[in-house]
Amino acid sequence: MTAHTPAPHHHPDPAVLVDYAAGSLREPLALAVATHLWFCRACRDTVANAEAVGGALLAALPAAGDGDIGLAEVLALLDEPAAVAVAPRAPVAADIPGPLRHYVQGALPALPWRTTTKSLATVDLTTDVPGYRVRLLRIAAGAAMPRHTHRGTEVTVVLKGGYSDELGRFAPGDVAATDPAVAHQPMADADQDCYCLAVTDAPVRLVGWLGLLLNPFVRF
Amino acid sequence: MATASASAPSASPTQDDLAFWMAAIATRQDRAAFAALFRHFTPRLRAFLQRAGAAGAAADDVVQDVMLTVWRLASRYDPSRATVSTWVFTIARNRRIDQVRRERHPEVDPDDVELIDPADSAEQQVSAVQDEARIRNAMAGLPPEQAEILRRAYFDDLPHTAIAEQTGLPLGTVKSRIRLALARLRLTYDQP
Numbered sequence: 001m002t003a004h005t006p007a008p009h010h011h012p013d014p015a016v017l018v019d020y021a022a023g024s025l026r027e028p029l030a031l032a033v034a035t036h037l038w039f040c041r042a043c044r045d046t047v048a049n050a051e052a053v054g055g056a057l058l059a060a061l062p063a064a065g066d067g068d069i070g071l072a073e074v075l076a077l078l079d080e081p082a083a084v085a086v087a088p089r090a091p092v093a094a095d096i097p098g099p100l101r102h103y104v105q106g107a108l109p110a111l112p113w114r115t116t117t118k119s120l121a122t123v124d125l126t127t128d129v130p131g132y133r134v135r136l137l138r139i140a141a142g143a144a145m146p147r148h149t150h151r152g153t154e155v156t157v158v159l160k161g162g163y164s165d166e167l168g169r170f171a172p173g174d175v176a177a178t179d180p181a182v183a184h185q186p187m188a189d190a191d192q193d194c195y196c197l198a199v200t201d202a203p204v205r206l207v208g209w210l211g212l213l214l215n216p217f218v219r220f
Numbered sequence: 221m222a223t224a225s226a227s228a229p230s231a232s233p234t235q236d237d238l239a240f241w242m243a244a245i246a247t248r249q250d251r252a253a254f255a256a257l258f259r260h261f262t263p264r265l266r267a268f269l270q271r272a273g274a275a276g277a278a279a280d281d282v283v284q285d286v287m288l289t290v291w292r293l294a295s296r297y298d299p300s301r302a303t304v305s306t307w308v309f310t311i312a313r314n315r316r317i318d319q320v321r322r323e324r325h326p327e328v329d330p331d332d333v334e335l336i337d338p339a340d341s342a343e344q345q346v347s348a349v350q351d352e353a354r355i356r357n358a359m360a361g362l363p364p365e366q367a368e369i370l371r372r373a374y375f376d377d378l379p380h381t382a383i384a385e386q387t388g389l390p391l392g393t394v395k396s397r398i399r400l401a402l403a404r405l406r407l408t409y410d411q412p
Contacts, residue, residue: 005336005337007337013395014398014399014402015380015394015395015398015399016379016380018370018373018380018398018402019373019379019380022313022373022374022377023313023314023316023317023325023377024373024376024377024378024379024382025379026323027317027323027324027325027326030324030325030326031326033326034326034327034328035326037328038328038335038336039336039337040336040337041336041337041338041339044328044330044339045339046402048301048302049351049355049405050402051302051306051309051310052302052303052306052351052352052355053355053359053370053374053405054306054309054310054313054374055302055303055305055306055307055308055309055310055352056305056306056352056355056356056359057309057359057370057371057374057375058264058265058268058305058308058309058312059264059305059356060359061264061267061268062267063263063264063266063267064263064264064266064267064270065262065263065266066263067258067259067260067262067263068259069262069266069280070262070280070283070284071255071258071259071262073284074258074284074287074288075251075254075255077284077288078249078251078254078288078291094334098328098329098332098334098335099326099327099328102324102326127323127324128322128323129323173336
């Protein structure tokens with residue numbers, strides 16, 4: 001990952017960027033968006049502007065209650081040390097995008113990979129949000145994954161390397177969403193292993209609004 | 221420019237007033253400036269949190285927490301990136317996620333040296349603050365159905381898919397209203 005990384009071609013839907021800026025995405029999906037933003041200045045600018053919409057809406061809200069409510073209590077707390085110290089910046093691991101460093105430490109190849117098949121290894125990330133599975137995937141260079149569908153919907157963001165499938169070619173920062181109707185067979189680039197973030201909603205949550213939630217995630 | 225030591229102004233403070241108060245807090249821990257910010261923002265923050273479903277006392281707890289965070293992080297506020305209202309909005313959004321939903325809001329640190337294709341500061345100055353004034357004006361002219369979708373998106377803690385379910389509008393209609401609003405506000409950038 002260097003300053004020469006080309007800008008991504010596959011972006012989240014603008015409505016999802018608004019969801020992210022408004023704060024309504026569940027953490028695993030917000031993590032996928034933030035990971036894309038790491039690579040994509042255009043979407044970072046869109047999110048910054050969508051946050052400005054939030055600022056403008058907040059400023060225009062009719063006041064609820066008097067401005068002096070609670071002022072004395074808060075003034076008395078100003079000299080208290082913060083209950084939670086401001087988190088220091090996580091150590092830099094050049095091949096792990098910033099938003100992921102809260103969840104994994106170290107360099108990508110050195111993570112505790114668990115081998116699933118000859119061509120696929122995974123690392124589970126913990127987010128404490130029920131109904132979602134958040135993993136890093138490593139697809140061996142040149143390997144084709146078995147053709148598969150997902151029981152839930154999966155959102156992936158390429159971190160390093162790249163792959164191609166029926167939907168196109170995916171390079172660092174590119175986002176893909178596949179729902180259970182999509183059968184695809186990703187094939188990693190021949191020259192290096194392909195690393196991705198993958199967020200899946202668990203099979204048990206397939207029905208209902210979560211099923212709807214992920215399908216419109218991506219605009220191509 | 222209003223001074224921090226004046227009693228609460230009768231007119232709404234301007235963005236310049238808010239930025240002036242923020243600077244006074246960041247540079248010299250000015251409590252009068254903080255009180256002025258507090259009086260301006262807390263009635264709006266309370267309304268914001270109540271709309272997202274936080275009941276009276278819970279909303280007041282989050283309001284207090286937001287304002288303490290404003291005080292503690294004042295030196296990190298960068299006027300070239302966002303107006304004070306937008307910065308306070310992002311703090312309130314994150315505290316709401318943390319306290320109401322017990323989740324994090326993963327973010328990109330714009331100062332991270334590893335960040336891909338960072339904006340340079342001159343571009344940023346132009347885009348952040350001027351855009352915000354323009355957005356504010358343009359929002360007043362949005363068609364009511366687009367403005368209503370935005371209010372729901374920002375205040376009701378619902379992703380657009382859930383807004384579609386709650387309103388009974390087809391998902392495509394919700395998405396297109398959001399896209400039309402973004403286009404009208406000129407918020408989306410050309411993507412390569």
